[in-house]
Amino acid sequence: MLLSGGDINTGVPESDMQDAIPDFKGMNLLGYDAMAVGNHEFDNPRDILAMQQSLAEFPFLSANIFDAGTGKHVFEPYTTFDLDGLRIAVVGFTTTDTPKQTSPENVKGLDFQSPVAVASKLIPELEKQADIIIATTHMGHYQNGNHGINAPGDVTLARSVKGIDLIVGGHSQDPLFKPDLQNDTYIVQAQEWGKYVGRADFEYTNGQLTLTRYQLIPVNGSEDDKVIPENQAMLSLLSPYQEKGQQLVEGKVGAVDQRLMGERSEVRFQPTNLGTLLTEALMEKSGADLAVMNGGGIRSSINSGEITYKDVLTVLPFGNTLTTVDMTGKEILAQL
Ligand SMILES: [Zn+2]
Incomplete structure (x- = not known):
């Protein structure tokens, strides 16, 4: 499965000026299965976010963002996969710092509730219908749960709620070269900007999930000298956007x-x-x-x-x- 911790929007001018359309098209080609909604997804007006959702061939997940008026989920809280009979639930969570970190206009009418409170009710429900529970989150990984002035992150979530097997996180832009095991939950994160692909291999036997291998694989542009050849299909998909973007910003x-x-x-x-x-x-x-x-x-x-x-x-x-x-x-x- 290929999961994203979110914040696809903002930071690369060629992409920003094209509403991150090239990024989502590229993610479609890579075959992403799901993505957490990040705070930067609210840097644009909500109609642009809606356009991005319809463009993406994978769900934007967040279980803790509610419509303040109706109390309903604004995004799909979770999605399920059946891998040869193995039932996997993937649930999304978004930092409650989001309203402080973006334009108030873009989060108007949204209620960002505590991921721990939401997960405490939701995870036991998911345990009834899934063998494995993965959270793809945009809350940050803070060493030993010391989140400082930030809202609580992945470590707090793992320590507070039993039953999540793996947290694939983002937001704190932390390269976790080893998974952080907290309360039987593996927490992983692949830093930022596509510098790494995080890969975790698991074995599932007799109801036991075991991590057999974990790597952060460097992608071109990182310090590593090994250059990975460009993928021709990706290059032809993205080149027109790159050219247009360059004209816009040069x-x-x-x-x-x-x-x-x-x-x-x-x-x-x-x-x-x-x-x-x-x-x-x-x-x-x-x-x-x-x-x-x-x-x-x-x-x-x-x-x-x-x-x-x-x-x-x-x-x-x-x-x-x-x-x-x-x-x-x-x-x-x-x-x-
Ligand atoms: Zn973020």
């Missing part, structure tokens, strides 16, 4: 004489020259006395030399809105 917009630092490891923890440039641009645009920007919204560095529209979109992929407020100095200090 325009030069400026130049810079030093590297502008936007790496996650720095920009989320301290000011950098890129963060300062961006906030100064916000001040100039708005006429405000100071500007504040979330370091998590700066997604890449810019190298010394010419800057293209693509560079700008890679740094700032979210289409955020600049907002000004009147505050006293005292209020600003309290905020900081």
Whole structure:
């Protein structure tokens, strides 16, 4: 089975400007069986998400997103497979941080409930109809369940709810080179951006599921030198989108004489020259006395030399809105 932890949307300008259509077509060709709904699936208006769902030949799963009005599931909570008589249920869960991490307009009327609370009721039900239960999640893997300011992730789910055999996760962009076994649940994650294909082989004998092999297989573009030849069918499917995307983003917009630092490891923890440039641009645009920007919204560095529209979109992929407020100095200090 081929499963995705979600967040197909946002981050690659050529794809973003084409509503991730190339990604979903590529996933169809790869033969994905199911995908978890990620927070970035809500970066676009809901009609675009609906278009992506109809384009995909696999279900978008989330058992903990409800319509606030009707109390009904907005996505399929789970799907089942029959592999030569072996009954497998795949259930999806989405981080409850989603409404904080995306535009309020796109999650209006949605109720993101606790995955642990939903799973506590749903998993015992699924155990009656399936031999194996897999959760494909977009909640994050946090070492020893220490999720900090983030909503609880896969470790908390596995420790709180018995009966999930495997969690295929995403969101924290964590390369798990060994599965994390918690409460008889294997948790796996293949980092980010298609850098790896995570492969887990299991044996199922007399009701016992045993992990026999687990690998993160590097894909081209990672540090590994072994180059995997391009697949001709995939290349011909995606080339027209790549060409169209390049035309859309190749325009030069400026130049810079030093590297502008936007790496996650720095920009989320301290000011950098890129963060300062961006906030100064916000001040100039708005006429405000100071500007504040979330370091998590700066997604890449810019190298010394010419800057293209693509560079700008890679740094700032979210289409955020600049907002000004009147505050006293005292209020600003309290905020900081
Ligand atoms: Zn995410």
